[in-house]
Amino acid sequence: MTETTPPVSVKEPPRSKPRRKAPEPRSAYSLSAAFGQGDGYTRASAVVMGLGNLVRGQIAKGLLFLIAEIGFIWLFVVSGLPSLKGLGDLGPVTQGSQEWTAAGDFVFVSPTNSVEVLLFGIAWALITLAFVVLWIFAVRSAYKAEVLARAKGKAPTWSEDIKSLADARLSGTLMTLPTIGLLVFTVLPLVFMISMAFTSFDDDHAPAFSWVGLKNFGVLLSNEGSGDIGVNAKMFFSVLVWTLVWAFFATFLNFFLGMFMAMIILRAGTRFKSFWRVCFSMSIAVPQFVSLLAVNQMLQQEGIINQMLKSWGWIDESLPFFSDATWARVTVIVVNLWIGIPYTIMQVTGILQNIPAETHEAAKIDGASWWERYIYVTMPYIFFVMTPYLITTFTANVNNFNVIYLLSNGAPTDVGDSAGKTDLLITWLYKLTVDKGNYNVGAVIGIFTFIVLAVVSLITYRSSGSYKNEEGFR
Amino acid sequence: MSATVIDPAATTAEPTRRHGGMRARRVFGDVASHIFLAVLAVIWLIPVVWVAAESFNVNPNPYTTTFFPTGYTFDNYVKLFTDTQVMNFGMMFLRTLLIAIAVCAISVFFVLSVSYCMSRLRFRFRKPFMNGALILGMFPGIMSVVAIYFILKAMGLTSSSSGTVAALIVVYAGGSGAAFYVMKGFMDTIPFSLDEAATLDGCTRWQVFTRIILPITKPMIVYQAIVGFMTPWLDFVLAKAICRTQDNYTVSLGLWQMLQMEYIGDWFARFAAGAVCVSVPIAILFVLMQRFYQSSMSGAVKG
Numbered sequence: 131m132t133e134t135t136p137p138v139s140v141k142e143p144p145r146s147k148p149r150r151k152a153p154e155p156r157s158a159y160s161l162s163a164a165f166g167q168g169d170g171y172t173r174a175s176a177v178v179m180g181l182g183n184l185v186r187g188q189i190a191k192g193l194l195f196l197i198a199e200i201g202f203i204w205l206f207v208v209s210g211l212p213s214l215k216g217l218g219d220l221g222p223v224t225q226g227s228q229e230w231t232a233a234g235d236f237v238f239v240s241p242t243n244s245v246e247v248l249l250f251g252i253a254w255a256l257i258t259l260a261f262v263v264l265w266i267f268a269v270r271s272a273y274k275a276e277v278l279a280r281a282k283g284k285a286p287t288w289s290e291d292i293k294s295l296a297d298a299r300l301s302g303t304l305m306t307l308p309t310i311g312l313l314v315f316t317v318l319p320l321v322f323m324i325s326m327a328f329t330s331f332d333d334d335h336a337p338a339f340s341w342v343g344l345k346n347f348g349v350l351l352s353n354e355g356s357g358d359i360g361v362n363a364k365m366f367f368s369v370l371v372w373t374l375v376w377a378f379f380a381t382f383l384n385f386f387l388g389m390f391m392a393m394i395i396l397r398a399g400t401r402f403k404s405f406w407r408v409c410f411s412m413s414i415a416v417p418q419f420v421s422l423l424a425v426n427q428m429l430q431q432e433g434i435i436n437q438m439l440k441s442w443g444w445i446d447e448s449l450p451f452f453s454d455a456t457w458a459r460v461t462v463i464v465v466n467l468w469i470g471i472p473y474t475i476m477q478v479t480g481i482l483q484n485i486p487a488e489t490h491e492a493a494k495i496d497g498a499s500w501w502e503r504y505i506y507v508t509m510p511y512i513f514f515v516m517t518p519y520l521i522t523t524f525t526a527n528v529n530n531f532n533v534i535y536l537l538s539n540g541a542p543t544d545v546g547d548s549a550g551k552t553d554l555l556i557t558w559l560y561k562l563t564v565d566k567g568n569y570n571v572g573a574v575i576g577i578f579t580f581i582v583l584a585v586v587s588l589i590t591y592r593s594s595g596s597y598k599n600e601e602g603f604r
Numbered sequence: 605m606s607a608t609v610i611d612p613a614a615t616t617a618e619p620t621r622r623h624g625g626m627r628a629r630r631v632f633g634d635v636a637s638h639i640f641l642a643v644l645a646v647i648w649l650i651p652v653v654w655v656a657a658e659s660f661n662v663n664p665n666p667y668t669t670t671f672f673p674t675g676y677t678f679d680n681y682v683k684l685f686t687d688t689q690v691m692n693f694g695m696m697f698l699r700t701l702l703i704a705i706a707v708c709a710i711s712v713f714f715v716l717s718v719s720y721c722m723s724r725l726r727f728r729f730r731k732p733f734m735n736g737a738l739i740l741g742m743f744p745g746i747m748s749v750v751a752i753y754f755i756l757k758a759m760g761l762t763s764s765s766s767g768t769v770a771a772l773i774v775v776y777a778g779g780s781g782a783a784f785y786v787m788k789g790f791m792d793t794i795p796f797s798l799d800e801a802a803t804l805d806g807c808t809r810w811q812v813f814t815r816i817i818l819p820i821t822k823p824m825i826v827y828q829a830i831v832g833f834m835t836p837w838l839d840f841v842l843a844k845a846i847c848r849t850q851d852n853y854t855v856s857l858g859l860w861q862m863l864q865m866e867y868i869g870d871w872f873a874r875f876a877a878g879a880v881c882v883s884v885p886i887a888i889l890f891v892l893m894q895r896f897y898q899s900s901m902s903g904a905v906k907g
Contacts, residue, residue, distance in 0.1 A: 296810035301727040304717035308781030315778030319751030399634040409645040415887035420879040432667040576747035
């Protein structure tokens, strides 16, 4: 939105909510203001947290800050410092051995559990960051108490503070738990896993491992690769290309065929509309691991499909659904249609019904044929609404673990390879880490997957209307 | 929108074609589309029907030569829940149910809180949080699965059976705060004038949340509750990475286990029976979820 547009558009009623371009509100009680204009007590709060609050009569709040600071410092000295120090070399003992102690006892020295050293180190880094946030909050709170005490004669009391948690500061109240959940179970694992990409944590170096820099990236991108783990550049690129091919077909075949079927069901002449929809949603109403495992059984060499075809005399030998690379690749894409099309039908049906009837009427009166109405009215509308959905579907397909793992499990796999012909990056990662314990290379593959996804999503998502103008449809 | 752009040249040729053969063409189209749909519907239903039929099969082996079983029995269902020697499916079922209820409650609370804040409140962490959630979503989920296992191990949650239940609950529910986009989108369609009126009447933001937004959001809450409830039943990856021993398995792992080499010969019919037991409730919930989703998508405030 530029400066020349009228201040209030017709569609958007004036309201107190800030407009899109308006920055999120910044508190007047910033950290720099606290140091620049605060008095001695406020500045001292940076060292003794809560001092400013105590002086202005906010006893409970001040004490809480103080206790938090003392608690943190104590824990930091006892456990935090050693943990952070451990990040340096991930534990001193790399090999288990037997030693004589000074007292003359024979003891077994077990290797350091580097996983825990790394985990605790990263966790403490996050805790320290969290404390810095708390510290900023405390200093600002002291400054706020000072300013308010000066302006109104006294700082807000404890009960007023509690009340504001349900009103002015409700965002803080509601967001705390979900944010902690995200930090512990999404951010921490990610940082932890990413850092593994730079270590020697593979099958041979467990539990004690150390930092190796960018070596693992080199292993994955070099021609000779690593024979032990069974990865090299050729394999990586073939899996990468197959992942993209798979995601492309899985997304667009599903989309176009699903849209085609939705339109056939929606035709004026089609009867039993809801019956057809129920039929086609059976494959997604049943849990995926059930339906996919069942289909996997049906398509085995001795499975029911091959048996039936043989008994009808259509084939003499079993069809190589999962034993020939091309067959397997086509099979997973086709079976994925079976699961994906119902989703498209559901989405498209709703959208098709929402197309304003007048647009179609107008086009009809102007003499547009069925095909022209489809190309010039229906399609642009569907694309406009479905673009974000298509992007998310593409992303989800790059990460489509279930279909591949449960259906083909990557088969067929050449001897000595760690990835099968239908393995995606994501199932390859899983096999390398959970099954084989080669966490470092797995983490590198995870990082590459992220890069692929981020590039695809950023290009398409940032140019889509829903990101640029979040509130444009109000 | 550019949707109404129509090629004017097309309009001249149309009317002449209109009358002749119009009816015949429509009848042909109707017949063709019904045949097309019928054939596809059969293809769509074959695997489902097959599993349902196999669950009553007298012969527990999957590699039969006939599509439908040669003899029917109800034994597979009875044995599935009574024969607990090798695999205690009943316990797996209860365990999953417990996890599902807890995850349902926590994730509804998390998602509602986050989406209300994102949709209605303006604060400094808002945009960073939204962008952060977006970026986090781009990392493959499997990548953190392994790390989560190590974290839970360090917390001592992986050794005991009750520990794994707690672990699965916190893992499923812990990250649910990032899945706020659908709910936020819905709340965005609720007019802000409602909030303002309530604020003028003296409501705090908490009261706006509980008394104005929540009642309107009810269909979406049901949707979210069903999604949360179904997560543990449908998940396979996380459960597989966290539950390393069979005593801690959830239903999806149990069913998967029944199809492994050493079990499949004796267990396939029971797998089918278990699949039916899990699928029927899930399918009903799924249909319900779709209904609530569609009814909420038709607009937040009626009239």
